[in-house]
Amino acid sequence: MISTLQSRMLRGADGDPAPRLAFGADYNPEQWPRDVWDEDIRLMREAGVTVVSVGIFSWARIQPDADTWDFGWLDEVMDLLHAGGIGVDLATATASPPPWLSTAHPEILPVTATGETLWPGARQHWRPTSPVFRAHALRLVREIATRYKDHPALVAWHVSNELGCHNVYDYSDDAARAFRIWLRARYGTLDALNDAWGTAFWSQRYSDWEQILPPRLAASHPNPTQQLDFKRFSSDALKEHLIAERDLLREITPGIPVTTNFMVMGNTKGMNYPDWAGEIDFVSNDHYVHPGPQDRDELSFSANLTSGIAQGKPWFLMEHSTSAVNWQPVNVPKRPGDLARDALLHVAHGADAVCYFQWRQSAAGAEKYHSAMVPHAGADSDVFRAVAALGATLKTLAPVAGSERETASVGILYDWDSWWASEQDSHPTELLDYRQEALDWYSALLALGIRTDLITTRNDLSRYQVVVAPVLHVVPAELAKELTRYGEQGGHLITTYFSGIVDENDRVWLGGYPGALRDLLGIRIEEFAPLLDGVGVELDDSSTGTLWTDRISATDADTEVLVRYAGGELAGLPAITRRRSGSGSASYVSTRLGVEQLTRLLPRLLEPAGVRSELPAGLRGSVELTVRRGAGARFLFLVNRTDTSLPVTGLPGDVLIGTTGQDGALVLGPREVAVLRQPAT
Ligand code: GLA
Numbered sequence: 001m002i003s004t005l006q007s008r009m010l011r012g013a014d015g016d017p018a019p020r021l022a023f024g025a026d027y028n029p030e031q032w033p034r035d036v037w038d039e040d041i042r043l044m045r046e047a048g049v050t051v052v053s054v055g056i057f058s059w060a061r062i063q064p065d066a067d068t069w070d071f072g073w074l075d076e077v078m079d080l081l082h083a084g085g086i087g088v089d090l091a092t093a094t095a096s097p098p099p100w101l102s103t104a105h106p107e108i109l110p111v112t113a114t115g116e117t118l119w120p121g122a123r124q125h126w127r128p129t130s131p132v133f134r135a136h137a138l139r140l141v142r143e144i145a146t147r148y149k150d151h152p153a154l155v156a157w158h159v160s161n162e163l164g165c166h167n168v169y170d171y172s173d174d175a176a177r178a179f180r181i182w183l184r185a186r187y188g189t190l191d192a193l194n195d196a197w198g199t200a201f202w203s204q205r206y207s208d209w210e211q212i213l214p215p216r217l218a219a220s221h222p223n224p225t226q227q228l229d230f231k232r233f234s235s236d237a238l239k240e241h242l243i244a245e246r247d248l249l250r251e252i253t254p255g256i257p258v259t260t261n262f263m264v265m266g267n268t269k270g271m272n273y274p275d276w277a278g279e280i281d282f283v284s285n286d287h288y289v290h291p292g293p294q295d296r297d298e299l300s301f302s303a304n305l306t307s308g309i310a311q312g313k314p315w316f317l318m319e320h321s322t323s324a325v326n327w328q329p330v331n332v333p334k335r336p337g338d339l340a341r342d343a344l345l346h347v348a349h350g351a352d353a354v355c356y357f358q359w360r361q362s363a364a365g366a367e368k369y370h371s372a373m374v375p376h377a378g379a380d381s382d383v384f385r386a387v388a389a390l391g392a393t394l395k396t397l398a399p400v401a402g403s404e405r406e407t408a409s410v411g412i413l414y415d416w417d418s419w420w421a422s423e424q425d426s427h428p429t430e431l432l433d434y435r436q437e438a439l440d441w442y443s444a445l446l447a448l449g450i451r452t453d454l455i456t457t458r459n460d461l462s463r464y465q466v467v468v469a470p471v472l473h474v475v476p477a478e479l480a481k482e483l484t485r486y487g488e489q490g491g492h493l494i495t496t497y498f499s500g501i502v503d504e505n506d507r508v509w510l511g512g513y514p515g516a517l518r519d520l521l522g523i524r525i526e527e528f529a530p531l532l533d534g535v536g537v538e539l540d541d542s543s544t545g546t547l548w549t550d551r552i553s554a555t556d557a558d559t560e561v562l563v564r565y566a567g568g569e570l571a572g573l574p575a576i577t578r579r580r581s582g583s584g585s586a587s588y589v590s591t592r593l594g595v596e597q598l599t600r601l602l603p604r605l606l607e608p609a610g611v612r613s614e615l616p617a618g619l620r621g622s623v624e625l626t627v628r629r630g631a632g633a634r635f636l637f638l639v640n641r642t643d644t645s646l647p648v649t650g651l652p653g654d655v656l657i658g659t660t661g662q663d664g665a666l667v668l669g670p671r672e673v674a675v676l677r678q679p680a681t
Pocket of ligand 1: 161326
């Protein structure tokens with residue numbers, strides 16, 4: 001993966017063979033008159049742009065009707081970019097079908113769970129399972145790939161755009177047909193499906209495959225396993241579309257790497273990206289900040305998780321914003337320094353490219369108030385000056401290109417099945433927020449200055465001294481075995497409420513909770529005791545739990561009670577436990593504690609593993625540390641999490657970027673990022 005990324009994408013089209021970090025944006029020249037294009041190329045060169053994504057929403061321009069193709073303008077754009085030394089990540093242009101297509105074939109339009117059609121007029125109004133859409137999309141891909149296969153500007157393919165952004169859940173008849181095929185492949189027989197779905201309940205037993213539907217609006221809660229399988233199917237349906245485009249591109253241009261931009265951010269949970277990552281030549285991600293108290297922790301979390309999905313290999317930041325977006329309730333601009341810090345935080349977590357949506361801010365359309373590299377004000381603007389400064393910084397950081405993430409001692413396990421299943425309806429509480437719980441553990445580890453990797457079940461758990469698995473709700477038998485082995489071989493597992501409860505079919509592990517993890521944790525719970533919104537329960541370490549409590553019995557002589565409930569019905573009973581097994585341990589936290597209380601608790605939970613911060617004491621909590629490792633060097637990224645200047649002492653290494661005082665000592669300005677280079681031993 002690195003070699004393709006390095007050999008094509010990072011070099012751009014100027015022929016310079018040295019590895020570098022790519023810099024660029026989505027470029028939409030079709031929105032502008034021809035004379036603007038020359039200025040675009042000039043400014044791109046001034047800013048240090050090396051790559052742009054072109055054609056993402058150009059279908060209607062490239063194919064104005066079913067039998068007409070118009071490539072003249074795109075030929076010129078490709079030539080101009082090449083002459084400017086800028087590489088093109090060329091889109092397959094299939095993200096937004098043109099009006100002629102949706103008029104001729106309204107049967108490509110997605111349908112909601114309540115039976116409403118998603119009409120054209122915005123974008124992504126297509127059913128992932130529509131054979132008609134697929135045929136038209138692949139025809140377009142073939143035309144584009146054939147036309148540009150030998151163009152010297154072409155460095156990569158950009159399949160569609162943010163697959164599933166607006167159309168992940170489609171409940172149409174096409175979806176129903178494809179869902180049945182998917183279920184037949186998964187279960188083989190109707191008996192197996194009836195058993196997995198528990199259809200003995202509420203008279204749901206199916207006697208013919210044709211009776212099965214997507215979970216459309218129903219009289220009450222649709223079958224939970226049907227809901228979970230529909231989520232899996234919907235992710236797979238988009239993945240199939242990705243594979244169909246990719247296969248065609250590989251047939252026509254076997255040497256050009258293929259990617260598609262993921263959305264590992266916020267509450268985008270429809271697409272199982274760990275499962276998609278193996279299908280593309282390099283991972284790309286889009287990320288937008290949601291302003292709020294944990295906004296940059298969330299950025300770090302998402303970038304870190306993208307790195308986990310990419311197996312620690314470099315990845316591509318395909319989109320983020322220079323300043324405000326247009327789609328939040330209130331769109332606040334970034335503060336000075338945020339533009340560089342946000343970009344470099346992604347690089348700290350393995351991005352080998354920093355790209356934006358978009359190059360030039362649109363004058364019309366739904367995104368005209370979304371920031372860009374060249375704002376409405378033009379190049380004489382703070383945003384463009386900050387962009388050009390970042391371009392120069394990325395040049396200095398060229399030695400980082402190609403380096404991988406150095407494994408941390410702590411991993412947080414993030415699991416799509418658990419995310420999907422734990423938040424379904426008809427549960428003990430609807431207040432549970434899977435991602436927020438994981439983010440809180442991450443923020444607490446950041447506050448302690450402990451380097452942490454976000455990982456998925458496709459990463460090797462045994463590389464971590466500690467694995468934190470918040471709300472690991474779905475635990476198939478194989479995963480239970482793996483976690484038990486991990487504990488027996490000296491690993492330290494920390495898990496929480498509502499973990500180990502169901503298998504892959506959302507069927508409860510019987511005999512007492514936390515079913516699949518009961519023996520490993522050495523505890524047993526007979527009944528959940530979630531808390532009403534706003535209710536807190538005192539613990540005897542003076543913290544307060546919310547959301548959830550459990551009536552825990554310790555079932556093993558090696559189970560210690562670390563913290564007990566101090567108030568409420570459960571006063572005196574265990575709230576946080578730890579069972580030691582050999583040199584490993586397994587801890588259980590039965591309530592929601594939030595960032596500050598987790599920060600106080602964590603040193604106790606980490607103590608048996610002997611994990612501590614690699615940062616000098618004065619920087620812990622104020623600075624985020626990440627490490628990338630290359631052939632001969634380690635790169636330490638130091639990100640100032642605060643709004644004050646911090647002197648940095650006690651960390652050896654050459655300053656690759658960063659501000660040094662008169663005495664030569666490194667000072668991290670507010671929200672500043674420094675990179676130190678150390679020899680790799
Ligand atoms: C997404 C899309 C872009 C643009 C941005 C705006 O990331 O891929 O086309 O709409 O959002 O933030």
